[in-house]
Amino acid sequence: MQTLTEFLTRNDLDLALTQSVSDILAAAIELNGKASIAVSGGSTPKGFFNALSQRDIDWDKVTVTLADERWVDNDSAASNTRLVHENLLQNKAASATFFHLKQGDAFSEEALHKLNVATVDTGILPFDVLILGMGEDGHTASLFPCSEQISEGLAVDNKDALLKVIPTTAPHERISFTFSALSQSKNTFLHLCGDNKKVVLEQALENTDIFEMPIRAFLCHPTLKTQIFWAP
Ligand SMILES: O=C(O)[C@H](O)[C@@H](O)[C@H](O)[C@H](O)COP(=O)(O)O
Numbered sequence: 001m002q003t004l005t006e007f008l009t010r011n012d013l014d015l016a017l018t019q020s021v022s023d024i025l026a027a028a029i030e031l032n033g034k035a036s037i038a039v040s041g042g043s044t045p046k047g048f049f050n051a052l053s054q055r056d057i058d059w060d061k062v063t064v065t066l067a068d069e070r071w072v073d074n075d076s077a078a079s080n081t082r083l084v085h086e087n088l089l090q091n092k093a094a095s096a097t098f099f100h101l102k103q104g105d106a107f108s109e110e111a112l113h114k115l116n117v118a119t120v121d122t123g124i125l126p127f128d129v130l131i132l133g134m135g136e137d138g139h140t141a142s143l144f145p146c147s148e149q150i151s152e153g154l155a156v157d158n159k160d161a162l163l164k165v166i167p168t169t170a171p172h173e174r175i176s177f178t179f180s181a182l183s184q185s186k187n188t189f190l191h192l193c194g195d196n197k198k199v200v201l202e203q204a205l206e207n208t209d210i211f212e213m214p215i216r217a218f219l220c221h222p223t224l225k226t227q228i229f230w231a232p
Contacts, residue, residue, distance in 0.1 A: 002190070002205075002219050002226040010047060010193055013231040017189060018051040020227075021129050024187050028128040029061045036063045036099075036124050038177065038185070039088065040133040040141065041070075041080030044193050048131075049087035059092055063124055065099035067132060068142035068165075068176035071107045078172060099124055101162070101175050112164055112175070119161040119181070130185035132226075134192060136200050137169060138213025142176035144169065145214055154179045154210055154217050179217050183224055190218070190228045198230060 007013040021037070028035035039045060066080045074081045081102055089096060099122065103111050119125055132140045139145060143153045144167040153163055153176060161181035165174040182188075192201060203213065210217040218226045 001221065001224060002228055004201075004228045004230065007229065007231040010231045013191075013193070013229050014047040014051045017048050017131075017191060017229050018055060020187075020189070021052060021131070022055040022057055024129050025062055026057045028186075029058050034061045034063070035128045036065070037129040037131070038065050038067045038127045038182070039084060039131045040067045040191070041083050042133045042135075044133050044191055045131065046083070046087050048191065049084065050090075053088050053091040053093040056092055059094070059096040062093075062096045063099055063122070064088065064093075064096045065124060066101055067130065067140075067182060068174055069101040070142075070172035070174055071102060072172055074102060107164060107173055107175070112162060115162050115175070116160050125161060125181055126184035126186055127182075128186050130182055130188045132182075132188065132190045132215070132218065134190060134197060134200065134204075134215045135170070136196060138200060138204055138215050139167075139170075140190075140215045140218065141182060142167065142174035143179060143214040143217070144174075145212060146170075150211060150214065152178070154214060156180055156183075179214075183218070183221065188218060188224065188226045190215070190226050192228065192230045193232070195232060201228065201230070 025035040146168045158180040
């Protein structure tokens with residue numbers, strides 16, 4: 001299930017998404033005393049991050065994390081951790097807690113296990129807000145159709161929250177939240193910009209093969225409601 005809202009400009013989209021997300025986070029803090037949000041990296045969300053960072057909510061009660069991360073140094077231009085620190089964890093949002101996915105240097109099974117344990121111990125799931133992007137191959141987070149890990153990544157009964165992904169059509173080893181973890185989110189937004197992404201979205205909505213386009217696991221799910229925000 002999904003809804004599609006089309007905006008005239010990216011700025012209009014960023015402001016609307018910021019308002020929706022701020023309202024949800026504030027309500028979650030009011031209700032539970034805390035809130036969590038998982039965001040995606042890439043080139044799309046920068047304006048949204050900057051707008052959200054200025055919103056006056058109790059950021060010290062908010063945990064921010066990434067839906068996925070490239071296994072690169074945190075000062076790399078490819079780092080989503082760097083993107084979030086430079087654009088979202090600024091201004092009023094600087095007091096938020098960041099749940100790091102990239103730990104240390106080598107990507108070890110032990111590091112992955114420790115992170116999976118931490119997702120349970122910190123109570124970070126289910127996310128109050130999940131912001132997804134989408135690649136032109138229909139991937140979301142780092143659930144890549146080309147990867148050998150896609151079946152594990154999309155398995156609804158996967159007990160792990162995080163997995164290692166090695167895409168063949170994109171650079172870097174990745175760590176990604178699994179569909180089983182992401183699909184628990186209380187509010188899911190798909191943030192898309194540009195005419196190319198609109199064409200890819202239309203392709204995704206035409207079919208139900210989630211292994212061909214993993215974003216379909218969210219869009220075609222019978223009970224998950226994904227709010228799609230698109231601007232040219
Ligand atoms: O680590 C990443 O790259 C993201 O999590 C990924 O899922 C991204 O959202 C899409 O690839 C869209 O990226 P763009 O916004 O750059 O098109």
